[in-house]
Amino acid sequence: RRPKTDFGSEQSERFRLRFPPSLQAMPSTHSLSRRGASLLDVSPMAPYIHEHMVRAADADPNDPERYIGLCVAENLQMWDILEPQLNRNRNVQRGSVAYDAMIGSQNLREQIASFASEHVWGRSVDPDRVIVLAGGGSILETLFYVISSPGDGVLVPTPSYAGYWADLETRDNLKVVPVHTSSEDGFKLSPALLESAYIDAGVPVSALLITNPDNPTGRMMPSKDMNAAIQWARSHDLHVVVNEIYALSVHGDEPYEPVGRVIDNLATDVHEVWGFSKDFAMSGLRCGVMTSNNTDVLDAISELAYWSLVSGDTQHLLAGMLRNTEWTETYLREMRSRLRRSYDVTTSALDAADIPYVDGDAGLFLLADMRRFMDEATWDAEDRLWRKVLDEAAVNLTPGSACHIGEPGFMRICFATEPPEVVARAISRFAAILNNVCVKDT
Structure with missing residues (x-):
């Protein structure tokens, strides 16, 4: 059994606060269709995504203990290369505002x-x-x-x-x-x-x-x-x-x-x-x-x-x-170089924390093996561990249940969403939490 989003909790209820209170208070006089209602009953989005959206919006970037989301596969480390190139192409033509x-x-x-x-x-x-x-x-x-x-x-x-x-x-x-x-x-x-x-x-x-x-x-x-x-x-x-x-x-x-x-x-x-x-x-x-x-x-x-x-x-x-083409070649070289550094810093931090992981060679993430930190090999235990890391370390990982892994205990770490030193700090932060839980030999 894999945990599902609980929209009855106070935290989950915040996911629905998409409109001002004045609009939320307006009574609904027309019911949704069955398919519309089903979206409110069971969200198609995974709980870790909902948690990320709420916590990222509330995070103070100057707070060293702020929320760190390592759960979304984005590369946010290339803006200094992208910005001048994108701004150079802003001479929008007439045809760009018409149907094509x-x-x-x-x-x-x-x-x-x-x-x-x-x-x-x-x-x-x-x-x-x-x-x-x-x-x-x-x-x-x-x-x-x-x-x-x-x-x-x-x-x-x-x-x-x-x-x-x-x-x-x-x-x-x-x-x-x-x-x-x-x-x-x-x-x-x-x-x-x-x-x-x-x-x-x-x-x-x-x-x-x-x-x-x-x-x-x-x-x-x-x-x-x-x-x-x-x-x-x-x-x-x-x-x-x-x-x-x-x-x-x-x-x-x-x-x-x-x-x-x-x-x-x-x-x-x-x-x-x-x-x-x-x-x-x-x-x-x-x-x-x-x-x-x-x-x-x-x-x-x-x-x-x-x-x-x-x-x-x-x-x-x-x-x-x-x-x-000259810029794209430069971009690709730099992007791959930065990804490698982020990967190396991430794996070094995991090695220092004695957290196993699956060796990778591509993508913006790796898969960490957290099974030894679970008190039992169940999806509920994985969910408790994910929640503990989220609530106590303020670090959001992608739980293995969301990736539909066949065995509980693996979690994805997206290492390109933050600078490498921030990723390392996040790993040190949740490693300290893990050291205080039950550790099993594997």
Whole structure:
């Protein structure tokens, strides 16, 4: 049993304070629809996100004991590099304030195709096969709307990005079917695990969704494992969606191997997702990208793109940024260098605190093994430990239950949201709390 959001608590009730008290006091004379009411009954957002939004808004940046959120996968360490480049592209053109192609302007899609063909996809991609929508979540929700039917299952290897459940289940009415991997073999995905989850799904399965580099482990999937997973999916005639949102955020020694290089023939069943939120540290600008060889998929998405289009101003900004190839090369080098330093400082702090973790080589996070600090191997015990760290150390981690890990006790640490020294301070702070709880030999 995994803990769910309790909207009866005083702290949770603050999540709903979105309007002034004068408006909250107005009586509701019209009821919500069943789907509207369901959003209030059980939030699609995980409790750690709600806690973060409330506590971050209240935090005093000058308080050394302030709340520190290490639970959201954002890179907030690149603004000094981004700011001059973004401000340089503010000569907005007339066309940017008018309607354009709903799947992204021709200019932006050409710039993305040129950049991503070299840096992300590892092959030449025609701009006409590129679609741009308002963020990776919009891309995923819309893509699965056209490749899966209501009630279908989507296989998702775990540990997993927590947001997939909201992306696919809330409005697409799909069922995420977890494929639990094990810490004993380094969370390795295999065709045998996929087959077992497929058989036990209880619903028709129409797709497999893989994240590479992985969130939350921060590991790149070995090419042989990716190839085996896709070949297995093809044996069951499934769509395969590969989310490469962290393709450029590689801080290890080995380069990223995109699925376009792993598979000789992507055919019409493999669809790739990328975006600017993570690799370009722009989570607030909301620009997700996808490409596919499936013309029907692209055409169907274009019919829905109106509801998720990217603002003309943002498109103009990003096209100008990508056009400056000298700057993008400098940015990528510096971004990877800073990620490596943040990772090294984080792991050094964990080593000093004797907290085990999964070695990573990509992404904005790592997975810490907190099992030895739990009084029992249950989800309730993990929730108590997460809450203890949050309330007593004022540090918010991503609990393993949110990542749908198959075994309790792992928590994600996002190390790019704060400067490295602040991350280290946060680890020292919650390590002091952990030293006062039951410690088991592992």
